[in-house]
Amino acid sequence: MLQAPPSSTRKLVVATVIWSTREHPSQTQSAPKLGTVLASAFSCSTTVRDDKPQSRCFSFLFCPIPLVNVQLTTMSVRVVARIRPLLETELDKDVIVRAEAVEEGKPLTMVKIPSPKNGSEEFSFAFNGVYDQATTQEELFTAEVAPHVKALFQGLDLTIFAYGVTGTGKTHTMRGGMKLAERGVIPRLLSNVFRRGKKIAKDSNGETQVDVALSYYEIYNDKVFDLLEPPEKRTPSGLPLREKDGKTIVVGLSERSCEDLRDFERIYIESNSNRITAATKLNAHSSRSHAILRVKVTQTTGDMVQESTASAIDLAGSEDNRRTDNGKERLVESAAINKSLFVLSQCVDAISRGDKRIPYRESKMTRILSLGQNNGITIMILNLAPMRSYHLDTLSSLNVSSRAKRIEVREIENEVVFKQQPRTNSGLGGNNMQRQPLRPLANAHNVATGAVLAAKASEKASDKPVKLFSVYTDKAKSSAIPSRTIAAPAPAANTAQLRRSNSHKRPSESADALSARPTKLARPTQQSLVRPTNYQPAPASQQLSISAEQIEAMVEKKVAEILASRAAVVVAEAAPEAPQPAPVQEPPSAPLQSHKISEEVRRRLEALERRIDHDERDDARSDGLRFLLQARQAKEKGDDEAALRFYEQALPFFPGQAKLLGKIDRLRAKLGVAMSGNRKGGDISQVASGPAERERKADRKRLRFRHDDDYKDADNNEYDGTEADVDDEDFVGPSRAKANDLRRPKTQNTHKKAARLGFDDGQPASPRTKQLLGIINSRDLALIRGLHGFGAKKAQDLVDHLNLLRGDDGEETGYGRVDSLAQLRLLPGMGSRTVERAYDGLMDVDVAV
Numbered sequence: 081m082l083q084a085p086p087s088s089t090r091k092l093v094v095a096t097v098i099w100s101t102r103e104h105p106s107q108t109q110s111a112p113k114l115g116t117v118l119a120s121a122f123s124c125s126t127t128v129r130d131d132k133p134q135s136r137c138f139s140f141l142f143c144p145i146p147l148v149n150v151q152l153t154t155m156s157v158r159v160v161a162r163i164r165p166l167l168e169t170e171l172d173k174d175v176i177v178r179a180e181a182v183e184e185g186k187p188l189t190m191v192k193i194p195s196p197k198n199g200s201e202e203f204s205f206a207f208n209g210v211y212d213q214a215t216t217q218e219e220l221f222t223a224e225v226a227p228h229v230k231a232l233f234q235g236l237d238l239t240i241f242a243y244g245v246t247g248t249g250k251t252h253t254m255r256g257g258m259k260l261a262e263r264g265v266i267p268r269l270l271s272n273v274f275r276r277g278k279k280i281a282k283d284s285n286g287e288t289q290v291d292v293a294l295s296y297y298e299i300y301n302d303k304v305f306d307l308l309e310p311p312e313k314r315t316p317s318g319l320p321l322r323e324k325d326g327k328t329i330v331v332g333l334s335e336r337s338c339e340d341l342r343d344f345e346r347i348y349i350e351s352n353s354n355r356i357t358a359a360t361k362l363n364a365h366s367s368r369s370h371a372i373l374r375v376k377v378t379q380t381t382g383d384m385v386q387e388s389t390a391s392a393i394d395l396a397g398s399e400d401n402r403r404t405d406n407g408k409e410r411l412v413e414s415a416a417i418n419k420s421l422f423v424l425s426q427c428v429d430a431i432s433r434g435d436k437r438i439p440y441r442e443s444k445m446t447r448i449l450s451l452g453q454n455n456g457i458t459i460m461i462l463n464l465a466p467m468r469s470y471h472l473d474t475l476s477s478l479n480v481s482s483r484a485k486r487i488e489v490r491e492i493e494n495e496v497v498f499k500q501q502p503r504t505n506s507g508l509g510g511n512n513m514q515r516q517p518l519r520p521l522a523n524a525h526n527v528a529t530g531a532v533l534a535a536k537a538s539e540k541a542s543d544k545p546v547k548l549f550s551v552y553t554d555k556a557k558s559s560a561i562p563s564r565t566i567a568a569p570a571p572a573a574n575t576a577q578l579r580r581s582n583s584h585k586r587p588s589e590s591a592d593a594l595s596a597r598p599t600k601l602a603r604p605t606q607q608s609l610v611r612p613t614n615y616q617p618a619p620a621s622q623q624l625s626i627s628a629e630q631i632e633a634m635v636e637k638k639v640a641e642i643l644a645s646r647a648a649v650v651v652a653e654a655a656p657e658a659p660q661p662a663p664v665q666e667p668p669s670a671p672l673q674s675h676k677i678s679e680e681v682r683r684r685l686e687a688l689e690r691r692i693d694h695d696e697r698d699d700a701r702s703d704g705l706r707f708l709l710q711a712r713q714a715k716e717k718g719d720d721e722a723a724l725r726f727y728e729q730a731l732p733f734f735p736g737q738a739k740l741l742g743k744i745d746r747l748r749a750k751l752g753v754a755m756s757g758n759r760k761g762g763d764i765s766q767v768a769s770g771p772a773e774r775e776r777k778a779d780r781k782r783l784r785f786r787h788d789d790d791y792k793d794a795d796n797n798e799y800d801g802t803e804a805d806v807d808d809e810d811f812v813g814p815s816r817a818k819a820n821d822l823r824r825p826k827t828q829n830t831h832k833k834a835a836r837l838g839f840d841d842g843q844p845a846s847p848r849t850k851q852l853l854g855i856i857n858s859r860d861l862a863l864i865r866g867l868h869g870f871g872a873k874k875a876q877d878l879v880d881h882l883n884l885l886r887g888d889d890g891e892e893t894g895y896g897r898v899d900s901l902a903q904l905r906l907l908p909g910m911g912s913r914t915v916e917r918a919y920d921g922l923m924d925v926d927v928a929v
């Protein structure tokens with residue numbers, strides 16, 4: 081049975097067809113001929129998108145036995161735009177965003193918006209679909225999401241995320257309002273999932289069992305918090321992320337099984353009350369976090385199990401703080417929100433440029449979203465406000481989103497596995513998951529983990545969480561909507577009128593907004609964080625009553641466990657061929673004194689551990705710290721060779737660090753002596769040809785590539801590797817230096833330019849460089865905006881970025897300070913052209929003076 085997928089934008093790249101049998105799903109065999117046949121048989125229906133011919137993809141999943149899986153299919157991220165209707169206070173005359181069709185009678189695919197500089201000019205952005213102000217929740221769902229539910233049950237993962245400026249309707253789209261008709265994508269998705277699950281069970285006469293489980297978490301200030309857990313269980317550093325089987329997983333995330341829609345409603349409403357939203361000037365109930373709902377569908381037939389996941393993501397909205405009047409607390413959140421969205425746009429840009437280095441790891445949200453790296457189907461819903469007051473923000477999100485269309489995701493269905501080897505691909509909890517250790521609940525601002533906050537919330541708590549949106553299905557209606565064909569658009573003003581004359585009135589704009597508002601939690605005061613209205617203190621019997629020593633013992637034990645597991649992971653990643661360190665096995669009752677590591681070392685390890693956890697706003701650095709941690713552990717065990725390897729692996733994260741280089745040199749020297757002694761006359765070259773040296777060589781290569789990627793000119797893609805060479809000259813030694821010499825003539829001009837600007841880290845900074853860096857490091861928005869080539873947004877983004885980078889240990893590491901033009905160039909949004917212009921701008925001023 082062949083099934084054509086719903087999307088018209090997929091393309092077929094049948095490279096390998098995996099043929100597997102139900103009896104032996106693990107035995108696969110390439111069948112390229114069959115793939116070719118299928119490709120030629122079905123590639124005839126071509127659709128045109130973005131002026132690029134695309135072929136339709138056909139998947140052959142869920143065929144009768146034997147299973148035939150087309151595994152290497154790619155498709156672009158499907159990007160659709162939705163223009164929200166006018167709110168009560170907004171006027172028709174201010175509408176500037178329109179939805180249009182390429183030709184009359186065709187579906188809407190264009191968004192038109194005037195140029196901010198010249199009103200008579202108009203920009204057009206093409207999307208896979210555009211939904212105007214009159215579009216209902218049901219129409220959007222039926223056209224964009226419902227068709228993919230089938231694919232979800234065929235084993236594909238589905239990701240739907242709403243992106244846009246604050247107040248443009250992301251939460252409304254994803255979660256929806258109180259009335260049945262206002263239900264958003266999420267409740268409708270669950271409704272469809274349960275319905276299809278029941279159908280599959282029924283059609284198979286109960287042979288196939290379908291289970292649904294939920295995880296729900298938020299990323300707040302770049303920390304991950306489980307929304308299924310009560311706020312008092314949160315730890316200040318949130319849950320860590322790890323990569324597993326090519327997927328980013330949240331370690332220790334809980335999962336709840338969900339039987340039906342009623343169950344879902346209870347869980348969803350309860351956990352949404354844990355989500356952080358607050359009043360800002362631009363949105364009375366603004367989401368201050370990115371919220372990610374994961375719906376895991378497990379189909380079990382006999383001993384075969386197939387898992388797939390639908391992720392529905394309501395991103396927090398970017399906001400221009402000049403318009404928000406945000407207070408300090410909101411500004412901190414805003415900086416985190418803007419930074420992650422900025423990184424997202426950087427990722428989109430990098431992917432669409434075809435860059436090798438995609439800055440996913442610079443924010444948790446982009447790591448989790450992994451655009452272009454994740455498999456399955458991805459739908460991005462760009463939410464737009466039609467008003468002039470959003471003009472520049474709208475343009476910027478239109479730019480990002482239209483580039484996102486070029487991102488290809490691999491459409492790979494999840495494998496079917498035997499029950500005996502249950503998949504652990506979610507890694508998202510369950511009983512086998514280690515939760516983070518409980519820590520004292522005194523917390524920083526604004527995260528609802530503190531006992532005080534919780535207690536405050538509990539004063540207002542009612543027995544039941546407040547229901548703020550509708551979940552239940554009105555089945556009869558849903559099937560009545562035909563697949564979307566939207567007539568030629570009415571002029572914006574008319575549609576706006578149409579919408580506003582509608583009886584549908586958003587409670588947010590009404591006097592009793594706080595009580596009746598459908599989408600987000602009511603907040604007692606403007607600018608205040610509103611935390612769980614449903615919070616109930618745990619009954620006395622469940623409250624923690626443990627002594628300080630017990631807590632200390634728990635923490636110590638946990639640290640030892642975490643270190644051991646990380647050691648295993650890092651060792652496995654770093655040297656797959658090397659023997660794995662034996663896991664630290666400690667009986668629960670083992671006395672603490674039995675720990676092999678001395679107190680002093682433990683303290684240092686803990687300090688490192690804390691830095692790893694707290695420093696996760698820069699995961700690249702925390703990777704580096706992890707290597708340092710491993711190196712120290714290895715040294716403690718007397719394994720100098722491993723220590724050397726880990727120190728060298730840490731080096732790319734702390735390039736040029738004299739202390740680190742010193743350690744490496746000393747260890748190399750020591751190892752050389754020791755090895756020659758051990759090997760009776762063996763010399764260092766023997767060591768150098770062993771696995772350690774191979775690893776070192778690989779590291780150097782990695783280091784070189786890393787630098788090469790970093791130094792790829794962000795503005796013009798012109799390659800300039802010279803700085804990288806200068807950076808690690810000491811480390812690479814003479815042979816590398818020679819290689820550099822060979823490369824130099826090719827990049828002479830760039831090099832000269834770099835030298836003129838003092839891009840080379842090793843060179844003394846010129847007065848102008850110092851002046852420029854002084855301005856940057858001042859983080860003074862006005863000064864930075866005054867630099868040549870810096871617009872308001874660029875300046876704000878830079879300041880936000882620097883503020884975020886500074887962190888607690890800013891003083892010690894100098895992190896968040898820009899010490900050279902080379903560093904400045906590498907910051908998000910900079911690039912050599914920007915730095916050059918700013919530098920030259922200063923020069924002009926000097927000359928003029």
Ligand SMILES: Nc1ncnc2c1ncn2[C@@H]1O[C@H](COP(=O)(O)OP(=O)(O)OP(=O)(O)O)[C@@H](O)[C@H]1O
Binds near residue numbers: 367
């Ligand atoms: N399609 C729509 N129909 C009716 N009302 C809408 C629609 N989209 C948005 N709204 C209304 O617009 C207001 C802002 O929407 P919402 O809170 O969903 O924005 P948001 O993008 O999630 O904002 P933030 O990023 O600050 O959380 C709300 O009052 C919401 O009810």
